[in-house]
Amino acid sequence: MRRPDLTFSALDHTPASKPGRDEFTNPEGKPFIDAMRQGSRENGVRVFDLNDAEHGISHVVAPEIGMVLPGATHAVPDSHACTVGGLGALAFGCGTTELEHVLATQVIALIKPKRMRVNIVGKLGAHASAKDVALNILSQIGSSGGRGHAIEFAGEAARALSVEGRLTLCNLTIEMGSRSGLVAPDDTTFQWLAGRPWAPGGAMWERALTHWRTLRSDDDAFFDKDVTVNCEGLAPQITWGTDPAQVIPVDGRTPDPSSMPADKRALAERALAYMGLAGGEHIEGLPVHRVFIGSCTNARLPDLREAAAILRGRKVAEGVVALVSPGSGKVKREAEAIGLDSIFKDAGFIWGESACSMCAGANGDGGQSGERILSTTNRNFENRQGRGARTHLVGPALAAAAAVSGRIVDVRKLADGQA
Amino acid sequence: MKAFTKAAGVAIPFLENDVNTDQIAPVGGGVKLHEDYTETLFKNRRRRDDGSIDESFVFNSPQFRRGAILVTGHNFGCGSSRESAVWVFQAIGVSCIIARSFADIYRENCLQNGVLALALPEADAARLELSVLSANGAPVFSVDLVERTIEGPDGLHIRFEISEAERTRLLEGLDDIGLTLKQLPEIEAWEKRMASEAPWAQHANASSL
């Protein structure tokens, strides 16, 4: 390994997220945890282990400690590496062999991606957040709309997002078919980074800042693909199918496959069948069995706040299993310091530990066949959250609203007292 | 890395679009550090909900249990970057995957394992798909990287394009790490330059600078 000083290991996919878990709670994950520890130790690599104050999902931890900096490059053997583009870094998800090359050489061999800009304009509607923006973009460009391209998310609505929101937005870049996506760094970025434990300080901070301020696209920059997405008054979004681009507004209806072009029809029919839905059906009102708030998409402090705002004074509906897994140990501590954990627990949520948890179903958490799950994660693929489990991707507000209602509801009506 | 010059034999038709790696190589329920990849391949889709084998699923058909070439649709291998989604095909003998298009990371993962990943233009893909469907498991296809051709029954002959760099890498089974390390002096020079121009970016913990 060429640069162990620039290499870090995170234990996120395989540890259990059950309250009070340890490395033995998920026996299936134990060999992976052991292998990661051993390989890291042999190579002198720091592991963010379970008892580490900086433990958590790698895509959450790396930004929050200031390891990720604008203009830096990151390689991660996980497709959601793109998340950290929210800080203006360029990240590449890669496979195992490609990672081996990075570890041995500290460089990555690439075919230069084409350039794509997604211009996001308009002001979001009530209870819509970065996740809804990302889902809306997906519904417009599709799950291969960004293939072969690196995406810059630009425009007033991207600028208006907090850094956490930008991390959420960039997280779903890979769902759009792109390996890398970013938001150009600006004052929002710099303010967020200042004082983070690993970020430069003092005179070095000033020097870095001068450089970072140059990291923006020229006004006349050329993009191979340039799309504008209007998010004016955007409603909370939800997926109805088994592809993250199969998205409708929460007050919408599932599409009617018979009105689709032939190449989309078969996929839509299969997705509807898997999800136990008919074409042209209202998505509101469907019964919900499980709710998961977590993952590298939506488990940062503002996400938990957003959900807690809905949960305060309400109870999880009977028969619904609701789990929250904060994105990192730090998020968990901060949430507890401001009493968010009590709001979740009083409502009837399981206040879990930080891990990938139900997102990939690789740590013992998951749903049962036929269960309808509202999940703040990024993939609604068949069997992703358990064999036969039906995943609807949503933002934290919609997930919380479903938990207390026992069915899919329009969170805007719930908050107004109409549902 | 294993060199690739030619794949010959059965071509498996799996004509779906947007097939993700979660389907190809599921991780939920019984994931092991060292697994039998022939069993991992489409583990969930090979069985019905009641646990019985779905004989109509292509990878369960006797003639397609093994094959040399996989023929598939658009955006193949989207989703997770897990490399096991390539290894599962190698486990059943596949060393060439021909799709209408590939997800970026998946294509790279193929290349890293000496698997030729070819995206064909629509017209060629359509011809090949028809031919593969009608051959129904007869071992009559070949893909030749030296000649850059795909051959099949009834005179099927398709010439394909591939970048010279990629072709050489596959033909010679070149070890990427060795190749890159030949450029170590440049890498070191770059690091040195960055250490003075942007010192914060060459230290993981920049606050200690």
Ligand code: SF4
């Ligand atoms: S939370 Fe989910 S998407 Fe994110 S890294 Fe973990 S498994 Fe992958």
